[in-house]
Amino acid sequence: MKLTVPSFYFDFHCIASRCTDSCCIGWEIDIDPSTAAYYRQRAQKNDSFAARLEQNIDFSQTPHFLLTPQERCPFLNKQNLCDLILHLGEEHLCEICDQHPRFHEWFGSYKESGLGLCCEEAVRLLISDASPLHFVQTEIEEAPDDAPFDPQLLQLLLLLRERFFAVLQDRTKPLSQRFCTLLSLAEQAQEAIDFGDTEALEQLTKDSSVSLPEPSKEQPSEVLDAILSFLQTLEPIDPLWPQRLQTLQNQLPKLLSKKYSPSRPHEYEHLCVYLLYRYLLKAARDGELLSRVKAAVLFSLLVLVLEMETAADFSLSQQIINIKALSKELEYSDENWDALLEQSWNYPAFSCQNLCSLAASLL
Numbered sequence: 001m002k003l004t005v006p007s008f009y010f011d012f013h014c015i016a017s018r019c020t021d022s023c024c025i026g027w028e029i030d031i032d033p034s035t036a037a038y039y040r041q042r043a044q045k046n047d048s049f050a051a052r053l054e055q056n057i058d059f060s061q062t063p064h065f066l067l068t069p070q071e072r073c074p075f076l077n078k079q080n081l082c083d084l085i086l087h088l089g090e091e092h093l094c095e096i097c098d099q100h101p102r103f104h105e106w107f108g109s110y111k112e113s114g115l116g117l118c119c120e121e122a123v124r125l126l127i128s129d130a131s132p133l134h135f136v137q138t139e140i141e142e143a144p145d146d147a148p149f150d151p152q153l154l155q156l157l158l159l160l161r162e163r164f165f166a167v168l169q170d171r172t173k174p175l176s177q178r179f180c181t182l183l184s185l186a187e188q189a190q191e192a193i194d195f196g197d198t199e200a201l202e203q204l205t206k207d208s209s210v211s212l213p214e215p216s217k218e219q220p221s222e223v224l225d226a227i228l229s230f231l232q233t234l235e236p237i238d239p240l241w242p243q244r245l246q247t248l249q250n251q252l253p254k255l256l257s258k259k260y261s262p263s264r265p266h267e268y269e270h271l272c273v274y275l276l277y278r279y280l281l282k283a284a285r286d287g288e289l290l291s292r293v294k295a296a297v298l299f300s301l302l303v304l305v306l307e308m309e310t311a312a313d314f315s316l317s318q319q320i321i322n323i324k325a326l327s328k329e330l331e332y333s334d335e336n337w338d339a340l341l342e343q344s345w346n347y348p349a350f351s352c353q354n355l356c357s358l359a360a361s362l363l
């Protein structure tokens, strides 16, 4: 099987107790059947760790760790290290703990993997190098996956995504223009997919000229206000998140009163490229490309707005925390991500014109 990964993928190591976060807090982790069977067997031994396994795992229908009243994994010790690794070895982690924060996508005998942005270390690896993001391919031993997809569309999407990356990484152009060109190309590509027009889609994979979206009739402040209102309708992961959105909303006139220059512009290029890498090929299953491009642009612009909120002395570590927070709220809640994709078709603030005018006013 052919595997594609971002160039930094194999550099990842969880920084565990040095992380300001812990993936072992606030999430109720399900344990896969074979690991649950091992834990159940291990719990029969006559020692104190066996008793901990017995008391802290719910072995019922869907086995899972029982969170403490402080919402911590019961095996996360005071030093924020994992006692399962310390007592049983890394090879006995359940699949979710072992794989996190990696993500994988399979299309028959082709696989793509990456590191999710809900992890601080993954974000650091993504944004700390200013050179254009690139991906590497390798061959791995793995049986083909049998989930259905459209192979012809996949081939075109791979080429189209390369073009999207080239547009985003063309540093001779301002970032706002790159985002607008991307949105325009994605709109045309969606039309071609909807009409089954393979020739038009093929043409878009080549270096053809692109007309930018028509100027929006909405004020960028109205667009951003509507987007922040929509985000407040989603289920928060962090209980303080809605308050943060509200504060941003209150500050909009001030934030948008002048053009802003991001501290490290490459971070926004990387973010958008990476989100397209993660989500775009899923369109080979459902034909929905434009919603994913809009989500990638919107995510990148929202990170920029979070930077603008804390502009003075904006540090890399603050950026990492902002990206992680937004990723958790949007990407790591299936309901929220689905709502965002769904609304991107209908909600006026998410039109290509509005997102383009927002990009132009922010950057």
Ligand code: SF4
Pocket: 013, 014, 015, 016, 019, 020, 021, 022, 023, 100, 101, 118, 119, 120, 121, 122
């Ligand atoms: S956020 Fe990343 S670095 Fe931090 S504990 Fe989780 S996996 Fe490790």
